[in-house]
Amino acid sequence: GNSVTQMEGPVTLSEEAFLTINCTYTATGYPSLFWYVQYPGEGLQLLLKATKADDKGSNKGFEATYRKETTSFHLEKGSVQVSDSAVYFCALSDLNQAGTALIFGKGTTLSVSS
Amino acid sequence: NAGVTQTPKFRVLKTGQSMTLLCAQDMNHEYMYWYRQDPGMGLRLIHYSVGEGTTAKGEVPDGYNVSRLKKQNFLLGLESAAPSQTSVYFCASSYDSISYEQYFGPGTRLTVT
Numbered sequence: 001g002n003s004v005t006q007m008e009g010p011v012t013l014s015e016e017a018f019l020t021i022n023c024t025y026t027a028t029g030y031p032s033l034f035w036y037v038q039y040p041g042e043g044l045q046l047l048l049k050a051t052k053a054d055d056k057g058s059n060k061g062f063e064a065t066y067r068k069e070t071t072s073f074h075l076e077k078g079s080v081q082v083s084d085s086a087v088y089f090c091a092l093s094d095l096n097q098a099g100t101a102l103i104f105g106k107g108t109t110l111s112v113s114s
Numbered sequence: 115n116a117g118v119t120q121t122p123k124f125r126v127l128k129t130g131q132s133m134t135l136l137c138a139q140d141m142n143h144e145y146m147y148w149y150r151q152d153p154g155m156g157l158r159l160i161h162y163s164v165g166e167g168t169t170a171k172g173e174v175p176d177g178y179n180v181s182r183l184k185k186q187n188f189l190l191g192l193e194s195a196a197p198s199q200t201s202v203y204f205c206a207s208s209y210d211s212i213s214y215e216q217y218f219g220p221g222t223r224l225t226v227t
Contacts, residue, residue: 004156034215043118043204043218044157089156101147101172102216104156 002027006090006105013080013112021075021108023064023090031092033057033066033073034102038087047075047088080112116140118219120205126225127195135190135222137205145208146188147172147216148180150201157204163188195226 007022025033032051036044048057053068062077073090087109091102118139127133137146144165149157159172163182177199179191188207192199202223206216 036218043220044206045218046215049215101159101162102157104158106154106156 002031002092002103004090004092004103004105006088006108008106008108010109010111013110015082015112015114016079017112019075019077019080019084019110021088021090021110023073023075023105025071025073025090025092027071027092030068033064034091034093035062035064035073035075036089036091036104038089038107040086044089080110082112082114085110085112118205118207118217120203120219120222122222123220124223126227127192128227129196131195132191132193133195133224134192135203135205135224137188137190137207137219138186139188139205139207139217140186141207141209141217142185143207143209143217144185145210145216146182147206147208148178148188148190149204149206150174151204151221152201160190160203195224197226200224200226 003026005024034049035047037047038044048059050057050066056065064073064075087107089107090105121136147162148160151157158174160178161180163169166185169180181189202221204221205219208216
């Protein structure tokens, strides 16, 4: 079945460091791919998305490119801030379900120190 | 525009008790979802609905029931709570499927003792 695998955390970085969080997926068809972010005590918010191969999603300095050949959607940011500390979830839309729910990775905790 | 709201925010139940979690959205979305979030497990789909009056099972539906009597509301019921249902529950909604983002509520933290 469809699944998402993302790197385990926690990831600990200093402010202004470069961030990469790896995400790979297994899916039939051509799902849409998403990165969601969860700040402490809050629900998930969409960070960025890509709907077809080679699309690049971007938001708030974060980027991810939909790579069909490597089935990957890695999240990157050139210079992280303390305010980026959160849990990041990679997800794909499950085309096998009528409601097209999301299948999530287990989440990667990012902690940025000043 | 409140988005997606959930009540209650916190609840403690004893084993065997029942309760209902309420999710409401004011965005006129057709699709609504209930997920549970457990440490190291990500989010897993419990039940979902593709429109008023419809419900369907997700990945982990056992021990839960749902109803969607009104388009804006999606209720999640636990008939006989068990400690394994201790979790954080998130409701989400979306306008359509595939490429539309899901909007999440703030969550309900449930503890079953």
